[in-house]
Amino acid sequence: MDCSGCNKCTEVNCSIDTKCQQLDRSLMDKWGAISFPIYQTATFAHDGFGGSTGYDYTRMQNPTRQQLESIVAYLENGKDALAFSSGMAAIATVMELFSPGDHFIVDEDLYGGSIRLFNEISKKNGLEYTAISLSTEDITPYIKPNTKAVYLETPTNPMMNVTDIEKLSQVTKEKEILLIVDNTFLSPYFQNPLDLGADVVIHSGTKFLGGHHDTIGGFVVVKDEVLDERLRFIYKTTGAGLSPFDSWLILRGIRTLAVRLDRAQENALKLANYLKRQKHVTKVIYPGLPDHPGYEIMKKQARGFGAMLTFEVDSEEFAKSILNNVQLIYFAESLGGTETLITYPITQTHADVPKEQLERNGITGRLLRLSVGLEGIADLICEFNRVFAIADKELSR
Numbered sequence: 458m459d460c461s462g463c464n465k466c467t468e469v470n471c472s473i474d475t476k477c478q479q480l481d482r483s484l485m486d487k488w489g490a491i492s493f494p495i496y497q498t499a500t501f502a503h504d505g506f507g508g509s510t511g512y513d514y515t516r517m518q519n520p521t522r523q524q525l526e527s528i529v530a531y532l533e534n535g536k537d538a539l540a541f542s543s544g545m546a547a548i549a550t551v552m553e554l555f556s557p558g559d560h561f562i563v564d565e566d567l568y569g570g571s572i573r574l575f576n577e578i579s580k581k582n583g584l585e586y587t588a589i590s591l592s593t594e595d596i597t598p599y600i601k602p603n604t605k606a607v608y609l610e611t612p613t614n615p616m617m618n619v620t621d622i623e624k625l626s627q628v629t630k631e632k633e634i635l636l637i638v639d640n641t642f643l644s645p646y647f648q649n650p651l652d653l654g655a656d657v658v659i660h661s662g663t664k665f666l667g668g669h670h671d672t673i674g675g676f677v678v679v680k681d682e683v684l685d686e687r688l689r690f691i692y693k694t695t696g697a698g699l700s701p702f703d704s705w706l707i708l709r710g711i712r713t714l715a716v717r718l719d720r721a722q723e724n725a726l727k728l729a730n731y732l733k734r735q736k737h738v739t740k741v742i743y744p745g746l747p748d749h750p751g752y753e754i755m756k757k758q759a760r761g762f763g764a765m766l767t768f769e770v771d772s773e774e775f776a777k778s779i780l781n782n783v784q785l786i787y788f789a790e791s792l793g794g795t796e797t798l799i800t801y802p803i804t805q806t807h808a809d810v811p812k813e814q815l816e817r818n819g820i821t822g823r824l825l826r827l828s829v830g831l832e833g834i835a836d837l838i839c840e841f842n843r844v845f846a847i848a849d850k851e852l853s854r
């Protein structure tokens with residue numbers, strides 16, 4: 458592992474498992490608390506005129522949040538990370554980098570909230586964008602003189618399309634366009650887009666980083682100092698920083714990122730193979746299956762395939778019956794926690810996406826998304842056997 462830029466150790470190259478256990482020691486107080494304290498304060502005292510501890514006001518900096526930011530930057534091999542009160546706040550802040558008249562290119566399959574932001578807020582602010590399929594199309598013909606950024610997820614939410622980040626970055630670098638990657642689905646444990654040529658990495662910290670479905674947070678990670686300064690300025694001005702307590706929760710979540718993701722991924726692969734064999738399942742989309750079109754790219758650019766999978770059943774009624782009858786699995790939006798969640802993108806995460814776009818992307822009433830958790834795999838399979846049998850019976854009546 459390349460640890461260049463790391464100032465945490467001098468002799469050993471830390472694995473990411475080890476990185477998850479590190480604290481930024483320069484921030485530790487004289488008591489040496491290993492569970493980093495929650496600095497629940499709005500403001501900080503100055504030691505006379507001109508005297509400063511480096512902290513003024515929590516909207517700008519807070520030690521707990523800074524500890525978290527330092528670790529997330531470390532995990533993503535970035536220079537700086539900014540912690541936000543949600544993933545959407547992180548994305549909205551990145552969009553403040555642009556001015557009226559600027560154009561950006563986005564992948565057409567994205568988290569529904571991002572599509573809503575681009576349609577309802579960015580457009581109102583004078584930005585224009587073109588949505589294309591970045592996993593299959595070349596961006597060159599879509600680049601205009603005012604194109605400032607390319608925005609994507611890989612794998613995408615919920616269709617799990619995979620884009621070759623390094624290949625795309627060759628074009629964005631040449632054209633001096635920012636490459637922005639939402640890395641929520643894989644987390645830094647499995648993928649580091651900055652190492653592959655991305656300029657900005659975004660996370661919904663609500664998901665795998667937090668990992669327990671107990672807090673909302675978001676991150677922006679960058680390498681470039683000028684870009685970082687711009688973002689820090691917008692950050693302190695618009696004020697969507699993560700609270701000290703929520704920072705502490707995500708710090709705690711990161712401690713177990715590696716073991717959680719190893720187990721969740723193992724379950725996801727087994728469940729994908731199980732689902733493929735089921736009579737009413739018409740499609741299983743998991744990038745860890747060798748027949749997934751992005752499988753080879755994933756093997757090249759990521760260290761794993763993640764714990765998200767999408768599958769399609771043969772009727773909308775069958776999908777709804779599954780949602781009505783799950784017991785061990787929760788029917789809920791969100792992902793990345795310890796419990797397995799089943800989501801219905803068409804009415805949940807993607808409810809505000811225009812109908813034509815849903816159709817184009819294949820988001821139908823027959824599509825279900827799973828965030829695979831840490832339960833015993835036999836119990837998950839048992840749960841599916843049970844709900845499939847109920848649905849089968851209900852629909853053959």
Ligand SMILES: *Cc1c(COP(=O)(O)O)cnc(C)c1O
Nearest residue numbers: 543544545568614641661663674
């Ligand atoms: C959840 C999610 C977001 C938004 O994050 P919040 O923390 O819910 O604001 C953005 N991108 C992806 C891929 C997500 O799954």
